Amino acid sequence: MTAMPDDKQNIDRREFVRNGTRTAGAIFLAGFAGVVAGRKGRADETVWQIDPDVCTTCGNCATFCVLDESAVKAVQCFDLCAMCDACPGYFDLSHQERTTAAENQLCPTGAVLRTFVAEQAGVPRFEYYIDEPNCIGCGKCVEGCAMMNGSLYLQVRHDRCKNCNQCAIAIACPSQAFRRVPANSPYLLKKKARDVVERKGREA
Amino acid sequence: MIKRLVLVLLLLLVSTVVSAETQEMLSRPVIDGYSTPTAEFPEPRITAMEYVDVAVLAVALGLASYFALRRRSRRALFLLTIFSLVWFGFLREGCVCSIGSVQNVALALGDPTYGISLAILGFFVLPLGFTLFFGRTFCSSVCPLGAVQELVALHPIKVPTWLDRTLGLIPYIYLGAAVVFAATGTAFIICEYDPFVALFRFSGSVNILILAGCFLVIGFYVGRPYCRYLCPYGALLKLASKVSRWRLRIPPDECINCRLCEDACPYGAIRPPTVAQVDKDRRAARIRTVAVFALAPVIFGVCIWAGGMLGIPMSRLHPEVTLAERVRLEETDQVEGTTDATDAFYNTGRPRTELYASARDLHGRFTTAGYWFGAWVALVLVVALIQTSLRRRRTEYTADRGNCVSCGRCFWYCPAEQVRLGLIEGVEEAIEVRSKQPG
Numbered sequence: 001m002t003a004m005p006d007d008k009q010n011i012d013r014r015e016f017v018r019n020g021t022r023t024a025g026a027i028f029l030a031g032f033a034g035v036v037a038g039r040k041g042r043a044d045e046t047v048w049q050i051d052p053d054v055c056t057t058c059g060n061c062a063t064f065c066v067l068d069e070s071a072v073k074a075v076q077c078f079d080l081c082a083m084c085d086a087c088p089g090y091f092d093l094s095h096q097e098r099t100t101a102a103e104n105q106l107c108p109t110g111a112v113l114r115t116f117v118a119e120q121a122g123v124p125r126f127e128y129y130i131d132e133p134n135c136i137g138c139g140k141c142v143e144g145c146a147m148m149n150g151s152l153y154l155q156v157r158h159d160r161c162k163n164c165n166q167c168a169i170a171i172a173c174p175s176q177a178f179r180r181v182p183a184n185s186p187y188l189l190k191k192k193a194r195d196v197v198e199r200k201g202r203e204a
Numbered sequence: 205m206i207k208r209l210v211l212v213l214l215l216l217l218v219s220t221v222v223s224a225e226t227q228e229m230l231s232r233p234v235i236d237g238y239s240t241p242t243a244e245f246p247e248p249r250i251t252a253m254e255y256v257d258v259a260v261l262a263v264a265l266g267l268a269s270y271f272a273l274r275r276r277s278r279r280a281l282f283l284l285t286i287f288s289l290v291w292f293g294f295l296r297e298g299c300v301c302s303i304g305s306v307q308n309v310a311l312a313l314g315d316p317t318y319g320i321s322l323a324i325l326g327f328f329v330l331p332l333g334f335t336l337f338f339g340r341t342f343c344s345s346v347c348p349l350g351a352v353q354e355l356v357a358l359h360p361i362k363v364p365t366w367l368d369r370t371l372g373l374i375p376y377i378y379l380g381a382a383v384v385f386a387a388t389g390t391a392f393i394i395c396e397y398d399p400f401v402a403l404f405r406f407s408g409s410v411n412i413l414i415l416a417g418c419f420l421v422i423g424f425y426v427g428r429p430y431c432r433y434l435c436p437y438g439a440l441l442k443l444a445s446k447v448s449r450w451r452l453r454i455p456p457d458e459c460i461n462c463r464l465c466e467d468a469c470p471y472g473a474i475r476p477p478t479v480a481q482v483d484k485d486r487r488a489a490r491i492r493t494v495a496v497f498a499l500a501p502v503i504f505g506v507c508i509w510a511g512g513m514l515g516i517p518m519s520r521l522h523p524e525v526t527l528a529e530r531v532r533l534e535e536t537d538q539v540e541g542t543t544d545a546t547d548a549f550y551n552t553g554r555p556r557t558e559l560y561a562s563a564r565d566l567h568g569r570f571t572t573a574g575y576w577f578g579a580w581v582a583l584v585l586v587v588a589l590i591q592t593s594l595r596r597r598r599t600e601y602t603a604d605r606g607n608c609v610s611c612g613r614c615f616w617y618c619p620a621e622q623v624r625l626g627l628i629e630g631v632e633e634a635i636e637v638r639s640k641q642p643g
Contacts, residue, residue: 022447026336036312036320043221045321047248056548066408078240082230082308086470118235125233126450127241149229159246162297165304165324168409175548176523192229 015030045181048167052153052190054177057139057146064172065137071161072137072154072169074130076112078192079200080151083117083125089145089152090114090128106144111135132157150190158186254323257296261330264288264346268471269338271345272452276621278612284347285354293348298401302327302342303349303437304378304394307386314387331437335444339451343431343441343609349400351502353428354611356420360427360470368472371433372607373588379436380580384573388566390522394436427470431609442606452603452610455620459600463637468600468617473607477598492593496586511578515571519563522570526561531556 050061050072061072065083086098090112093108095104102110114126130141130152137154145152170178190198232240264284271280292298300308305328312320329340332430343350382394395401399416402408422429430436445451454465454474465474481489519525523545530546533539535556542550549559603614615621619634628634 018447022336022449025444025447026333029332029336033325035327036309037322039316039319045251045319054548054552056544056551058544064409066402066405068407075243078243079232080229082232084230092237097250117238120233120235125235155245157246158248161249162299163248164395165300165308166395171391171396174544176527176545177548182319183248183251186248 031165034069045183047156047158047183047186048161048170049156049181049186051179051188052155052193054175055139055142055154056175056177057143057154058174059138059140060172060174062136062138064086064168064169066162066164066168067160069160070137070169071156071158073132073135073157073160074139074141074152075155076128076130076135077151077189077196078127079196080149080190080193081128082149082151083127084148085124085126087114087126087128087145088147089141091144093144097127106140107204108140109134109136111133112141128152145150150192153190153193155187160180228424232605233454251321251323254300254321255298258323258326258330258401260291261302261327261346265334265342268299268341268345269334271309272341272610272612273338273450276456276612276615278615281345281610281612285351287348287493287587289351289355291348292346293352293400293404293537298348298396298398298404300324300327301349301401302331302347303435304398306437306440307382307392307394310383310386311389311392315389318389332440334443335441335448337449337607339448339608339610340438340441340445341610343438344611347431348404349398349435350428350609352400352403353419353423353430356423357427357470358424361425363426365472368432369588369592373584374433375436375439375442376584377581378434379439380577380584382436384518384570384577385521388519388522388569399430400623426608427472432471432607438460445608448481448603448605450607451605452612454601454603454614455618456624457620459602460631461600462619462631463601464619464634465617467615468614469603469608470613471607471609471611473604473609475596475598475602477600478596481595486595489593489595493590496589496593499589500582500586503585504579507582507585508575508578511574511576511581512571513574514577515574516567518574519570522566524559525566528559531559546567 062070065071088106090106091098091104094108097104100114105112111131113129113131117125117127119125128151139154140173142150142152142154167178264287267284268281271284272279292301300323305324308320308324309328311318331346334342345351345354368634378394382392385391385393397412397415399412399419402412403420404414419430426432454468463475463476466476468474520529527545527549530539530543531549534542619628619631622628622634623631
């Protein structure tokens with residue numbers, strides 16, 4: 001029964017250890033947060049984006065996004081497009097007939113649109129657009145266009161992207177084309193598109 | 205494929221303008237009076253919302269702590285739980301959350317080029333800070349994952365202590381693995397295998413939705429299975445909660461040891477008063493402790509060795525390493541054909557040697573990380589073993605410091621609380637009712 005004063009001491013010791021650990025923990029947490037936040041200057045906040053030079057248009061973007069309708073859409077780089085009549089991104093080449101009937105189009109949802117611009121030396125010129133609400137990001141047109149100039153490419157559209165902490169498409173991407181990019185320059189261009197745009201800038 | 209190529213060649217011939225300077229590309233025709241349209245690039249959705257989330261988080265944490273510790277109101281906590289489920293879960297779609305933020309922090313430490321957003325850092329730090337002072341009030345009614353499980357815990361059964369303790373070690377190991385994979389830039393496995401975020405969005409892969417369904421069904425019988433046996437952030441909060449300044453108390457003032465709250469906790473966090481230890485037990489405990497200390501170097505040795513061995517297999521989860529191995533196989537003609545990944549690699553024109561060097565570097569990093577992971581697992585095991593022999597002295601029914609998630613379900617069971625609320629005259633009333641019940 002001499003345990004009583006002993007007990008008291010015991011509780012005090014535990015309480016002391018607890019207080020010490022808590023104070024140390026709080027200081028560590030604050031310091032840690034400060035250090036991590038202080039390093040923020042080295043890079044910006046990030047969003048997900050596809051590097052079009054690495055993308056192999058495997059089609060995973062259409063199916064793996066957590067959104068029912070993928071945040072990835074095809075994008076037209078107009079400066080790169082040669083405005084061909086026989087666009088391999090527009091027509092399904094396995095069809096012989098070159099009419100714009102649905103069965104001859106490559107896009108499963110008819111999201112690639114074209115408008116007639118002018119006729120030069122007997123060659124009709126068309127501008128190709130992506131009708132974004134209809135695009136499912138399957139990349140079929142991108143794959144077709146790659147046979148020519150490759151002006152079509154896939155990009156994460158940031159008005160739709162939820163910016164998940166771990167992008168579900170990035171996990172499924174076979175070629176590591178998905179990566180985090182700074183939020184203040186959230187889109188990427190193909191290397192050759194960059195060259196064309198640069199040249200255009202120099203000329204202007 | 206050949207048909208296609210022929211057609212493309214035909215098309216190339218048909219198409220007229222082939223510029224001299226770029227041979228592989230058709231140049232864009234210049235058409236008088238027509239200007240090239242510009243593509244539209246929508247800005248990222250407002251990140252300001254993230255900071256609103258941090259503010260909501262801070263307010264919710266404050267309210268949860270107030271409701272659990274001061275007002276002692278299960279009803280208020282319950283309403284806050286529903287609010288958090290709706291706001292953080294269904295409206296903000298469960299991303300980013302505190303649980304996942306562990307990985308962003310680990311990545312920021314492992315990769316200096318990665319900038320962590322202040323909002324994510326807030327999600328990581330705030331609940332930990334609050335837990336250091338008020339216990340796990342975050343878990344009670346702020347975390348949306350906890351909230352959804354809190355609502356389905358309708359028929360909780362008691363998990364045997366040995367099982368509860370053993371399964372309770374998983375979160376620490378999961379935490380270690382998540383940190384390793386995040387810091388090496390491999391993947392965010394917590395997010396990848398988060399069962400509930402798919403539920404909040406009503407979309408996601410079928411496997412994850414099935415997993416979410418399983419967790420909900422199990423959660424009906426075993427209270428909060430994810431929180432108790434998986435949640436890596438919960439593991440951190442558990443540690444912080446053990447030294448918290450204030451914590452949830454079952455009785456409002458003094459415990460009268462009436463045993464009415466004994467089975468009240470659906471999460472098995474109520475600890476009964478201890479019985480006086482007999483000398484025999486004390487000796488056994490002492491021997492056990494000594495044995496654990498003697499075994500500790502062996503445990504550490506084995507775990508660190510095993511962790512080091514795990515390094516290479518773990519590194520294969522990194523796409524760069526998988527790619528390098530495949531490219532090597534293709535280079536040495538051990539496999540035929542290419543994959544999407546290697547095709548993409550060859551397209552980029554990146555030299556093989558650079559890829560191999562990067563993969564070797566990753567091997568090294570994973571082996572180092574493996575040693576640390578092994579040491580961490582060993583530490584968890586040794587501490588858990590020592591804890592089984594630690595003597596605790598409790599004179600009243602208390603909520604376990606680490607395991608209590610401050611849900612407040614036990615308040616109602618305490619007769620002293622009912623007296624405080626003015627529902628009964630004295631504690632004897634409640635105890636009498638209990639003693640009249642059969643069994």
